[in-house]
Amino acid sequence: MTQLALRKLRLSHFRSHKALNIDCAPGPVAIYGPNGAGKTNIIEAISMLSPGRGLRRAASDDMIRKPEKLGWKIAAELQSLSQTHEIETWLEGGQGRNVRIDGKAASQVALGKIARVLWLVPSMDRLWLEGADGRRRFLDRMVLSFDPGHAQNTLTYEKAMRERNRLLKDQVRDPHWYRALEIQMAEAGAMIQSARAETIAAIALAQDGAETEFPRSDLNIIMPDGIEMAQSKDALADALAASRPRDLAAGRTLVGPHRADLSAVFTAKAVAAKECSTGEQKALLISLILANGRALAHSFGAPPILLLDEVAAHLDASRRAALYSEITALGAQAFMTGTGVELFDSLNQDAMRLSVGEENGTSYANVV
Template sequence: MYLSQLTVADFRSYRSAHLTLSPGATVLVGANGVGKTNLVEAVGYLGSHTSHRVSQDAPLVRFGQDRARIGARIHRGSRAVALELEILPGRSNRVAVNRGAPVRAREGLGILRTVVFAPEDLALVTQDPGGRRRFLDQLMVQLRPALGEAAADYERVLRQRNALLKTARQQGRWGPEEEATLAVWDEHLSMAGARLLNGRLHVLQLLAAPLRQMYAALTNGSKPATFAYESTVPGVSGTHQQVPSVQQIAAAMRQALEDAHEQERARALTLVGPHRDELALFLGPAPARGFASHGETWSLALALRLASYDVLVADDPDPDARPVLILDDVFAELDAARRGRLAGLVSRAEQVLLTAAAVEDIPEELHAVRVLVRQDADGSETVAETADHPLPVEGDIRRARMDPEIPDDGPSPAAEDDGPSPAAEGGARDG
């Protein structure tokens, strides 16, 4: 799988931009702040409907505008698909496929698969459990897009259940009516939570071996990388050689919620469910969080992303279906030995997109096409050069003064959403 064209309009710092791409490795090189990361972020967002930099859509839209567009021509073997996503903060995002009528953004999931590694991923190792839960859920939805509905249902029911607990405490009232309503939310939350947990545990089954292999390959086998899932739902914690059924998880979660009613009423908060769970990471016997060195943290975070790439490849063994691999500003933090090992690992991808502040940071083993991103008062001037000789490419990236246009062979603009509705899938470091 690879992109031959990328077009953005009113995305981040770009009024409009058009980038021509090819299979293999392409590195966007330029000083900090010229927009390299914005372009690879657009590719990642088109594939997953989430940003690796922000959790909300509003920062993705150029200041003063009410929407942004990302378009691409995506190739899978001999087939090509034109895909465009319109980002509408505060409303439902829309997607158009092959210049067709705009539909819900979720309908476009799975057309483009991407795996993104960026400096923000250090938080997967060093920060609170929320980032690790999001990592699991995003990979789960890439594997099984229908489970995005389960995650959305769970969040909706969780908000309503918490609202009931909070209102009851504020009003100082808890009677048969509130108890009956809570029981209804218990049932809905248990079923949605069980689907979400079952999906997460299946992902962890698939992830365990690739994570060990990727970390060992990056570090020359210094320490084994492992994990354990820690859940508030009985019977769900552990390393999971076998995954409980949805029905088993739902029954356990329902009972745990009932047992926690008194404590939840006192705190006005739901204390049981996948929103409270942790993915604990280990290097050898020690927890990675708080004990890993800076180099080990980088390697473990990178191994998580490379392992997720392997999981997606194994899910669809067609060589033409391999995800686009995106590495944002990664090589500068690695020593020469790890750079070389990483170059060998990523060469399996049909297309690799990289960013770097200096050409010297990119290992020669990648044989990457270099796209130099420079910015002047009017926008960006771009030159692509191979490792052997420079090759000027006129207009590969533009920040045009004219109104943005999608190229003829690309996707058509998605239509405007008529009415307000909750923001759809997705959620930004200007680099």
């Protein structure tokens, strides 16, 4: 299978790493070391090779190594299908994040066209128990892995919605002020909803066609009680217009894709994910990440890069072995972190193992 793989990674003043150079193997990469060694910082840097704010959703300024505060830079060599790309992304001088691909300035959307990156981090373990915002972000990250243009549609929708909400808070009642904004929201919103539905269908198909140790889940996009999800551009524009009196009373927009939620049901037990055990919820999340990877391997032409932070520590030995086996079968380059090398005993012995730590203020990542 054609591969998407990180070949080289160079960090400068990123988080805890003043300077760190890693030459990566194309398959699974086990990163281990004590707490505070900077393992998660490495995979966060890799996540910044895709659009957005990375796996921690941190502000760019928060990634600057202290106390120097010089800015940060990530440089990478990426094999993407049949091409090799040089990628740089950096922050300096209090300005926004910059991106350069093959020596030319580029947008974050351009990153999404050559690099598909999925991640699972411990903060996501409560995905099914907390608010809809987190589940919506999880859904949109899945969508973005298939459709890099989804980010721009989301930005367009949110910008127009902010303007509409300002009118609502100011109690503006003239319909002419709303119409142009609602048309913008409807055009972008219809594309958002269509892309989400297509993604859910692709994930379902990828789960149906797989033999896996991890449980299948049935996904659905739902709206708050009493609100119907308008599917077409015209229907969404009409729904926004009809909702103005209610929105004026609330001071915000109450209909649209920004109100959507993602529900999941453990298929074999017919139990909602939020009612499953902690272990089952973790297994369901892993299953979705793997299904997303399988679907991307089909649509993009190569499996995505996987970033799995502390995933091994939350699985028993048999589930760890099953996960490593599935990653190998998928053919994905997967970066996995853990505190001890023993967590990766069942990983193929040919896989790369990196011991990460710090000596005299200098980071190291040694191949073991």
